[in-house]
Amino acid sequence: MFAGLFTALRDEGVPVALDEWLMLHDALERDLHDSTLSGFYLMSRAVLVKDESHYDGFDVAFARYFSGIEPADDAVDDRVWKWLHENPRFLHISEDQRARLDAMREQTDFDELLEKLKEKLESQEEEHHGGSEHIGTGGTSPFGHSGYHPGGIRIGGEGRWRSAVQTAGERRWRELRTDHEIGARDFGVALRKLRSLSTRLGGPATELDVEGTIRETADHAGQLRLSFRRPRRNTVRVLLMLDIGGSMDEHIMLLDRLFTAMHQASHFRDLQVRFFHNCVYDRVYSGPDLHPRRSESTLHLLAQLDPDYKLVMVGDACMAPTELLVPGGAIDYQYMNEEPGAQWLERLEQHFERAAWLNPHPQRWWETIHGAYTLGIVRQIMPMFELSVDGLDRAVGWLMARR
Amino acid sequence: MRHARGPAPGTASLHRVSTPSFRGTSDYIASADLQAAVNVAVSLERPLLVRGEPGTGKTLLAEAVAEALGMRLITWPVKSTTRAQDGLYVYDTVQRLYDSQFGEGDPADVAKYIRLGQLGESFAAGERVVLVIDEVDKADLEFPNDLLWELDRMSFHIPETGETVAANHRPVVIITSNAEKELPDAFLRRCVFHYIAFPDPGQMEQIVRVHHPGVEERLLEAAMEGFYLLRELDGLQKRPSTSELVDWVQALAVGGVDPGKIVDELPFMGVVLKKQADLDIARRHMAVRARRAAMQRER
Numbered sequence: 001m002f003a004g005l006f007t008a009l010r011d012e013g014v015p016v017a018l019d020e021w022l023m024l025h026d027a028l029e030r031d032l033h034d035s036t037l038s039g040f041y042l043m044s045r046a047v048l049v050k051d052e053s054h055y056d057g058f059d060v061a062f063a064r065y066f067s068g069i070e071p072a073d074d075a076v077d078d079r080v081w082k083w084l085h086e087n088p089r090f091l092h093i094s095e096d097q098r099a100r101l102d103a104m105r106e107q108t109d110f111d112e113l114l115e116k117l118k119e120k121l122e123s124q125e126e127e128h129h130g131g132s133e134h135i136g137t138g139g140t141s142p143f144g145h146s147g148y149h150p151g152g153i154r155i156g157g158e159g160r161w162r163s164a165v166q167t168a169g170e171r172r173w174r175e176l177r178t179d180h181e182i183g184a185r186d187f188g189v190a191l192r193k194l195r196s197l198s199t200r201l202g203g204p205a206t207e208l209d210v211e212g213t214i215r216e217t218a219d220h221a222g223q224l225r226l227s228f229r230r231p232r233r234n235t236v237r238v239l240l241m242l243d244i245g246g247s248m249d250e251h252i253m254l255l256d257r258l259f260t261a262m263h264q265a266s267h268f269r270d271l272q273v274r275f276f277h278n279c280v281y282d283r284v285y286s287g288p289d290l291h292p293r294r295s296e297s298t299l300h301l302l303a304q305l306d307p308d309y310k311l312v313m314v315g316d317a318c319m320a321p322t323e324l325l326v327p328g329g330a331i332d333y334q335y336m337n338e339e340p341g342a343q344w345l346e347r348l349e350q351h352f353e354r355a356a357w358l359n360p361h362p363q364r365w366w367e368t369i370h371g372a373y374t375l376g377i378v379r380q381i382m383p384m385f386e387l388s389v390d391g392l393d394r395a396v397g398w399l400m401a402r403r
Numbered sequence: 404m405r406h407a408r409g410p411a412p413g414t415a416s417l418h419r420v421s422t423p424s425f426r427g428t429s430d431y432i433a434s435a436d437l438q439a440a441v442n443v444a445v446s447l448e449r450p451l452l453v454r455g456e457p458g459t460g461k462t463l464l465a466e467a468v469a470e471a472l473g474m475r476l477i478t479w480p481v482k483s484t485t486r487a488q489d490g491l492y493v494y495d496t497v498q499r500l501y502d503s504q505f506g507e508g509d510p511a512d513v514a515k516y517i518r519l520g521q522l523g524e525s526f527a528a529g530e531r532v533v534l535v536i537d538e539v540d541k542a543d544l545e546f547p548n549d550l551l552w553e554l555d556r557m558s559f560h561i562p563e564t565g566e567t568v569a570a571n572h573r574p575v576v577i578i579t580s581n582a583e584k585e586l587p588d589a590f591l592r593r594c595v596f597h598y599i600a601f602p603d604p605g606q607m608e609q610i611v612r613v614h615h616p617g618v619e620e621r622l623l624e625a626a627m628e629g630f631y632l633l634r635e636l637d638g639l640q641k642r643p644s645t646s647e648l649v650d651w652v653q654a655l656a657v658g659g660v661d662p663g664k665i666v667d668e669l670p671f672m673g674v675v676l677k678k679q680a681d682l683d684i685a686r687r688h689m690a691v692r693a694r695r696a697a698m699q700r701e702r
Contacts, residue, residue, distance in 0.1 A: 015588070017588075017592050019592045019593070020592055023447060023449065023595075026447060027443055027446070027447055030446055030447075032439075032442060032443050032446050032447075039439065042435065042436050042439035042440070043439055043443050045436075046436075046439060046440035046443050046444070046595045046596060046597055047443060047447075047595055049596060050452070050591035050592070050594065050596045051591075051596070052454065052598035052600075055598065188544060189544065192544065208496075208497065223504065224500050224501060224504045226497065
């Protein structure tokens with residue numbers, strides 16, 4: 001049942017799995033929707049959607065499946081549109097009639113209804129208003145507009161009675177939509193491997209040392225002596241350098257997610273973040289606005305950071321060759337770089353024990369992309385990985401390997 | 404405790420379980436979406452995952468559900484150091500060692516040193532209870548995954564005693580999250596989900612009335628206007644939520660503030676905005692507003 005809704009949801013990018021689909025049928029069997037369409041709307045959303053950013057996709061899919069907006073566009077030809085538009089009639093019904101119709105909705109089966117609409121589209125010869133069978137306006141038939149039929153299929157016109165399909169069509173959740181393929185969580189999981197545990201670091205001894213306790217107790221002739229030790233902590237420190245602006249703008253979402261994951265990964269001993277534009281030269285910036293007032297000398301930064309910091313550079317490495325190879329070639333012409341960018345990158349790479357470059361462009365484009373020349377040079381200086389879950393995973397592996 | 408495996412989810416599907424349905428309580432207003440989500444979760448015996456901005460009443464929901472369904476509430480507050488194991492049971496080795504040393508208690512009986520956690524307690528309870536796992540996103544990334552089996556089967560094994568704790572009555576599990584971290588898919592797939600949207604002015608008015616039944620009309624109206632004005636300010640670190648408005652109305656009423664001046668002067672602003680930086684933003688906004696008003700008067 002409702003298999004069309006399942007595919008419609010998947011088309012909209014709502015990740016519905018079979019488990020959830022079965023759960024929905026379980027709920028249907030128990031009549032948790034009170035046999036109403038609006039009940040079904042709320043119930044199926046609660047069961048199928050697990051993220052508010054997918055509420056909008058759900059609404060679109062639901063509206064498309066149940067109101068048949070798209071199929072109607074294809075199947076309803078001009079002849080039918082003419083009937084519906086030329087002499088629309090509006091329905092005035094009494095509360096009695098409405099109650100009687102509401103009672104009927106339990107019998108409505110949507111697959112059947114769609115089937116019936118198809119038949120009507122083929123067989124109906126002329127316009128028909130105010131009736132209860134045919135496609136028309138101001139009636140109580142399930143097809144057409146300006147009439148009343150709970151859970152009917154509106155074709156054209158404007159909704160006058162709120163039903164679930166209309167509620168879905170309002171798309172109240174549009175703002176919460178994010179449309180991301182890779183979540184911050186996936187990056188977070190990959191980053192977890194970026195750790196090396198040690199008890200070297202300070203802190204109170206709060207963990208029961210079982211071995212130590214046994215040894216101490218034995219040394220005291222069996223009298224219990226508890227021994228505690230410091231919990232093991234992550235010793236990994238990270239310097240994250242992000243290329244900002246220009247050609248990186250199109251990757252802003254991906255970067256945002258990496259950034260979120262980095263910050264959520266609370267297990268690093270230290271995380272330093274700096275920004276640059278296209279390539280690193282004499283100065284790096286501490287804010288993404290690249291304001292000179294909040295910048296510092298790159299040499300000063302290197303002097304402060306131990307070589308055991310893991311250097312993670314993020315950028316597309318696509319730039320003009322002069323930016324990388326010529327003194328004074330920096331894209332921000334207000335300052336003059338005495339040394340070419342490539343030399344700075346080499347300096348960074350040599351200072352740190354481990355460095356990796358993450359590129360938001362997929363690896364299969366690296367050879368042919370606009371800017372492939374500089375990308376190739378950067379790649380020779382630092383190992384480059386694509387900024388995907390897999391790529392990050394490999395980069396982390398490289399960063400953690402012993403030299 | 405029972406020495407058997409608990410019922411798997413969905414085994415009760417053939418006969419309809421007659422559970423009282425949730426419609427909110429006298430002091431908890433639940434929207435139709437929320438009612439539907441709660442009732443689906445209760446009937447399907449699936450955990451209900453509730454997400455929303457801080458202050459939208461996620462934790463209160465659990466209390467309201469417990470009250471409405473007449474069940475006992477067990478709360479498991481999650482912290483960054485919480486492990487899944489803590490919710491099942493804790494084996495107090497140190498106490499047992501001490502007891503064996505000093506001849507106190509009965510160290511031969513391991514069961515005496517097993518203390519059930521909140522999840523274990525909710526399984527072992529003789530009746531159906533409401534268990535709220537509060538702020539699940541605060542814990543480690545793997546925390547939700549570690550609970551999958553137990554939440555599915557509603558049972559777990561204690562190797563120390565060889566016992567299996569299984570739920571005779573599957574508890575109503577409500578899990579709240581601030582969405583600081585994303586939750587794993589496998590975990591999400593097993594839950595019924597509801598996102599509590601921030602209440603619109605209509606709902607908000609209802610909520611405030613529940614807390615302050617005798618509130619003066621004009622005061623409420625002005626407070627609402629002032630509140631939404633503050634909430635929509637650009638660049639706030641912590642946007643005020645329902646509880647702040649409820650407190651503010653209280654402060655305004657007790658302070659005997661003239662309702663006509665609330666929107667202009669925003670008295671007791673510290674009740675609504677909790678951070679110094681946010682207060683600065685609000686003051687700046689008020690200064691700008693005052694200057695504009697003065698300019699208009701001059702014209």
